[in-house]
Amino acid sequence: MTAVLAPGSTKPHHKQALGVRFSGLGRSFGSSGDRRIVLRDVTVEVKPSEILAILGTSGCGKSTLLRAAAGLDIPDSGEVLIDGTPVTGIDERCAVAFQEPRLLPWHTLQANVAIGLPKSSSASAGKAKVLELLKLVGLDAFAKHRPREVSGGMAQRTSLARALARNPGVLLLDEPFGALDALTRIKMQDLLLDIHRAQPTTVLLVTHDVDEALQLADRILVLGRGDADEPGSTIAELVTVPGARPRDRNSADLGALRSSLLSLLGVTGH
Amino acid sequence: MSAEYVTPISKEGLEATGFPVPAPAAKGNGGRTRLRGGRRVGVVLLGLIVPALILLAWHLSTASGYFRPSQLPSPASVLAAAVDLVQRGQLANHILISTQRVLLGFLIGSLLGVLAGALLGLSRIADILLTPTVGALRAVPSLAWVPLLVLWIGINEDSKVTLISIGAFFPVFTTLYLGLRHVDRNLVEAARAFGLNGVRLLTTVQLPAVVPALFSGLRLALAQSWLFLVAAELIASSMGLGFLLTDSQQTGRVDRIILAIILLAVIGKTTDALLGIAERWAVRRWA
Incomplete structure (x- = not known):
């Protein structure tokens, strides 16, 4: 399971990590008569190579924010800038891993990972890269298996490998470990940190799991109502997580931060 | 084996x-x-x-x-009727011409069904513009086309194959159209997120996803083709199993009528079984 990243064995095959800036982002859904504002005035700067966790209650617009960065959704107001240039559609510089693996059931894991390759890559280089990534996520022995022949955790690792195949300047993770069992989730979090250490790309991680955010993120952005009494979510809190990774899951600092984050999310008494 | x-x-x-x-x-x-x-x-x-x-x-x-x-x-006399027709060299001709008409009509009809189903299933504009019309055409009982086909095309192979094509068209069209409209949106979105669009999105995600549905449409279309064959041959023909039925009715040869019915059952079941094998393979491969 644990991918061993021997120094020098993996070429630095990612593009340079890119900074992301959300600037006055707003999004509402529904027709003009029945409009529901989901996001308002989200402005935040994410540094290259940073891991930013986006926390929030369900339905607060976490995924909408991520989808705006991927170019899968067009905001009503404001914009997303990656490396200084605005996102106008599906963006080559980003790669997404969703909550569900979303693999093509008729393809092998290898072929599914190859979907993520950038258009420009040659066939032989692409194949080598796919095999390397499958090895990285510990699935080289399952390259020829179909998604339904492997476990949920393995499918999710394949989905992660597919995102990495894109050489992303920004890696967008939409609750990628949310549907996994607790043990597999911890292993996946360690794998993500291994990958990030070897190839430090910028990561936006949407999650509803406070502990996951505390383990993985440099900073945590909490989406919520904020101070103003207006509809829609905005940045309720933006905190830097103390300590270098890997962090002790039981440290007192993190415990205090966990309590304050939970109360921001409306859970008190923990 | x-x-x-x-x-x-x-x-x-x-x-x-x-x-x-x-x-x-x-x-x-x-x-x-x-x-x-x-x-x-x-x-x-x-x-x-x-x-x-x-x-x-x-x-x-x-x-x-x-x-x-x-x-x-009796079964024996039906068998004797078969042997008699074989010796006259007629039975093979009846079977071959009917099978040829079915296969031609099935191929043409299902090909057009695939094209129309893909167009209306994938293009929202084509869907809005054409679906009411196609729905109305589907509501026309198939035999209502016969007088028009006879007048326009004449009593020949073309009009029979055309009628069979009409019969094969709608099952393929309907299953493919509905299949394409119900392709898992999450899969399509994931593929789009990785830069797939247009023809590549179609061939990588949408078409493979509807292969199983397409095959069940093809099987329905083949059954329809045999149905329409008999309709076409009953009305106007000088050869084929449908002709054997009407001709035997006029000459009072019940043994030949039963022979024709048995042949239709056996050949229809055989072609369906062959397509069923292809379907099982496709479902294993694509589902």
């Missing part, structure tokens, strides 16, 4: 006599494969029980004189 067919029959024979048969699971993988092959042969054999009983009842009811030969000829 031959071992798969021979072994299980004898094994089931043993079981039928109450002879203890060793559990196949103990034999490992080879034994399991053989059992599966054996099950399939067993299923086929069980499926033949009812036809065999019908044949027996048919034979007994005619041999006992319960039915007069002019009402229901």
Whole structure:
């Protein structure tokens, strides 16, 4: 399971990590008569190579924010800038891993990972890269298996490998470990940190799991109502997580931060 | 392959006599494969029980004189009618021309069905513009086209193949159209997120996703093709199994009528079984 990243064995095959800036982002859904504002005035700067966790209650617009960065959704107001240039559609510089693996059931894991390759890559280089990534996520022995022949955790690792195949300047993770069992989730979090250490790309991680955010993120952005009494979510809190990774899951600092984050999310008494 | 067919029959024979048969699971993988092959042969054999009983009842009811030969000829006389037609060199012609008409009409109709289903299933504008029209055309009972086809195209091969094509078109069109509209949105979105669009999105995600649905549409279309063949041949033809039916009705040859019906059942079932094999392969490959 644990991918061993021997120094020098993996070429630095990612593009340079890119900074992301959300600037006055707003999004509402529904027709003009029945409009529901989901996001308002989200402005935040994410540094290259940073891991930013986006926390929030369900339905607060976490995924909408991520989808705006991927170019899968067009905001009503404001914009997303990656490396200084605005996102106008599906963006080559980003790669997404969703909550569900979303693999093509008729393809092998290898072929599914190859979907993520950038258009420009040659066939032989692409194949080598796919095999390397499958090895990285510990699935080289399952390259020829179909998604339904492997476990949920393995499918999710394949989905992660597919995102990495894109050489992303920004890696967008939409609750990628949310549907996994607790043990597999911890292993996946360690794998993500291994990958990030070897190839430090910028990561936006949407999650509803406070502990996951505390383990993985440099900073945590909490989406919520904020101070103003207006509809829609905005940045309720933006905190830097103390300590270098890997962090002790039981440290007192993190415990205090966990309590304050939970109360921001409306859970008190923990 | 031959071992798969021979072994299980004898094994089931043993079981039928109450002879203890060793559990196949103990034999490992080879034994399991053989059992599966054996099950399939067993299923086929069980499926033949009812036809065999019908044949027996048919034979007994005619041999006992319960039915007069002019009402229901015996199995033997139907067989004799078949041999007679073969010796005259007519039966093969009837079968071949009917099969040719069905296959041509099926191919043309299902090809057009695939094209139209893909267009309306994928393009929102085409869907809005054309779906009401296609729906109305589908509501026209198929035989209503016959007078028009005869006037426009004439009484020839083309009008028959056209009628069969109409019959084959709608099942393929409908299943593909609905299949494409219900392709998992999450899969399509994920593929789009990785830069797939247009033709590549179609060939990578949307078409593979509807292959199983397409094959069930094709099987329905083939059944429809045989239905429309008989309709076309009953109305105007000088050859084919449908013609054999009308011609025998006029000459009072019940034995030939029954022969034609049996042939339609056997050939129809055979073509359906062949397509069924292709469907099973496709479902394994794409589902």
